[in-house]
Amino acid sequence: MTGREEVLARIRAALAAAPPAVPAPGPPPRRTGDRPPGHPELVELLRRRLVDYRAEVHQVAGAEIAETVAGILAAAGARTVVVPAGLPTEWRPGTVEVVVDEDLPAARLAGLDAVLTAAAVAVAETGTIVLDAGADQGRRAISLLPDLHVCVVRPDQVVAGVPDALDRLTPDRPLTWISGPSATSDIELNRVEGVHGPRRLHVVLTDD
Template sequence: MNARDTVLSRIRRATADLSGTRTAVPRSYLHHAPTVAPGDREGAVALLVERLEEYGAEVRRTDASGLPAAVTRALQAARSAVVPDGLPEHWTAGWDGELRRDQPPLTHHQLAAVDAVVTTCAVAVAESGTLVLDGGPGQGRRAPTLLPDLHVCVVREDQVVSALPEAMPRLDPRRPLTWISGPSATADIEMIRVRGVHGPRRLAVLIAP
């Protein structure tokens, strides 16, 4: 028996009642956000928008046909943007800035000189206002999502879940997961909030069907 088995066996003994049966651990409260009914997709999307706006992200909802125009508006202050493989080309076709492909991989200095990055995501968690990227098509590797000043992320409504336990079955723990909750920010000892320390200073989220 290794140390892990020893610890788990002690926990099992400690949680068993006098009859020798184990105490049931309630888990129903973990399945969804308390303010969103199971299966309420619109409620989950509305909660995600609320959380992201609380964090200072720019959020726009659009239909599929309006997505290219929404991407163009989100990039209007940028002169250059990096796009990963798998991102639909027509999303950025109407934007007149410089598009850079991350193939071959751009260096950190090159990425730091780019104004923006445009990606999709793997899943979005409404309760915490978190976007999760796993390096799949349209998401690319982690570095391009951390160094440019602006991150434009496209989220499909069917990727939105209300709480974290709903997100976990959709994710592969073997993939490089990046968890993003609003624009990058931190506070010093005097509680002065500073944006852009550990990642993009601006986050624009476009939610589409």
């Protein structure tokens, strides 16, 4: 027997005495939570997370959206607001100039005081609102350039975790994930808001 054959024989003998291989575990099941979308506990958790991220939250009835938005804009001193073409007309405030986005240039968008959009989904555990450029949300530019973003979220859009949100989203759409106002830190770790998006975020949680 050659040296090679002896080594292989020892390996075969060792493997024959070894216990049977245990199959590798599959991916863990995706967590969906035990509360369905829109559950009051999820809505309350989302509210708390948003407040932690320095967003201002308004919980109102569906019929009060336009009035609430008008109050937010008035308190902020906003005189103009851009809206996507598909935003429900009953949400639009009548107290300021409403500009419908029709591929407005970036300079024009940056000069507007506020933007009003809907949402695609909201994640309670992370306090995150996701926009997917739907007709009632518009292209990404309108939610990034104005200084104030007012976003309307319906209770049926509030899910427990990120996996639940991903189940509702289409991956090839332009997704914008928002967790509070835009913020970063400078070299001395001082918080700076409004660098990469709106400096102020108001979320209108409606019961409709």
